[in-house]
Amino acid sequence: MKKRIISIIMLLVLVAGIGLFAYGLSGRGIYDNAADMMGVSKKDAMTSIQDPTTLTSVGDLSKIGADKVKTFLKGLGLDAAKVDAAVDARVAYEAAVANSKDRDKFFAYATSVDETVTEDNYNDLIMNHDVSDPMRLDMAKAELGVDDETFQALTDNAELLALYQEGLPSLLENKKMTSSVLVMFVGLILIVAAGAYFLILSMSLKPRARTHAANPKVEKITTLLLNYALFIILGLILIVVSIMRPDFLSMGNILNILQNASTKGILALGCAGLIVLAGTDLSIGRVLGLSAAVTASMVQSVTYVARMYPTIVSPVSGLGLLIPLFSSIAVSVLFCMINGFGVAKLHLHAFIVTLGTQLIAYGANCLYIESQP
Known part of the structure; x- marks a missing residue:
């Protein structure tokens, strides 16, 4: 009761x-x-x-x-x-x-006011995201039918x-x-x-x-x-x-949630087995960061002037994304092997082992990207 x-x-x-x-x-x-x-x-x-x-x-x-x-x-x-x-x-x-950025309307307006424009003029206009081109200013004002003062107030x-x-x-x-x-x-x-x-x-x-x-x-x-x-x-x-x-519950928001949770979901699946077996892994986040840094340093455009592996994804190499992919996996496997050896062979507590490898992974990441902790 x-x-x-x-x-x-x-x-x-x-x-x-x-x-x-x-x-x-x-x-x-x-x-x-x-x-x-x-x-x-x-x-x-x-x-x-x-x-x-x-x-x-x-x-x-x-x-x-x-x-x-x-x-x-x-x-x-x-x-x-x-x-x-x-x-x-x-x-x-x-x-x-x-x-005022529409090509046909722009050239039609130029013709109507007896202005001579070229493709270069139009391309320069497209690069201006604000209303700064004189022709574009006049074109927008003419469409609205307002004076300069009113148009400036609308701009502001x-x-x-x-x-x-x-x-x-x-x-x-x-x-x-x-x-x-x-x-x-x-x-x-x-x-x-x-x-x-x-x-x-x-x-x-x-x-x-x-x-x-x-x-x-x-x-x-x-x-x-x-x-x-x-x-x-x-x-x-x-x-x-x-x-x-x-x-x-909109589709866009659901996809956004899934996208943001995708990485954490993969990590959670990896830790689930450890937790079921009464274990733990404190290093998983740092190892992910190091793997991501290694992958990012390799996945670069061939036209990008990079200090790290500038041609590794070049079509000439024929390897594409395989090297960054397997390099990332190799880094993760290496730290997992260290954790497993410490727990299974040295009989250390998983908390102590993974705490140490977490710091090692973080330090290795800082050294690799030449960044301060």
Whole structure:
């Protein structure tokens, strides 16, 4: 009975933790969204929110999306008509700038104003990512039908920037955003505590003789909840995060997660067998770094003036990527053999052996790339 009451309490703790985590995540989402809308890093976003005068430019609307920017600015309490006018003007400006790089349109405009241009002029124009070429300036202004002063204001993005600076201070009044990190941390602690309790409880349950007949359905549900407690918790977190950030389950984000986790996943598979056998390997990260450095020093373009193996991947050698591949494998195998010899033959503890090879691999990496530790 006592254990059941504790389990109910821990279940409530789990629910509270998920709720706090979701609340904090939604506040964090406001902050992340603000950084995206401003076109700045998340590190600089809070600085701009606290002091909007430090914000000197905003992101490219063609990449962010005009509708998203409108929704964000209107959410800051700004006048909807001003927001629509500023965003639409900026969209038209960016479209005119993009059109000024179109080859056919560029030569057609030059003909219409009796200007003589060559392919070299056009190639120089393409190299200018900003509106700096006089012909391109005139072409964009003509398409927009504005004077020099208005065009310069659009180039500086003055109107849209002023709206950002006016509305950003309101984010500091949003308690959800300012307390998001603390709330997420508290929620995560509660989730981990409840998850650890259910994990320990499920591992401590042992078959024992029953003094009375148990309800098969209740027993089945209880066993299911205890055996799969962590998976259920992860599933709930996944559902909450997906609701708060609908783009979390997008194909692009999933591929990004898989790409970032691919290297760590391979390392985890290598360590899994050791952990199952009650072993450990502290050197795996350093060995990976040394192998990567060796591979990178060999995989180079033949046109790159390199101090390390400048022609090793030349088609003349006929070896392509085989030498870098097998060299990387050889480095990893060498350190694994040292670890295995120390544990199996010298009967040293895996912690001590791999701690030593970790430092050796790190030192070898610094020597190889001629870098300071």
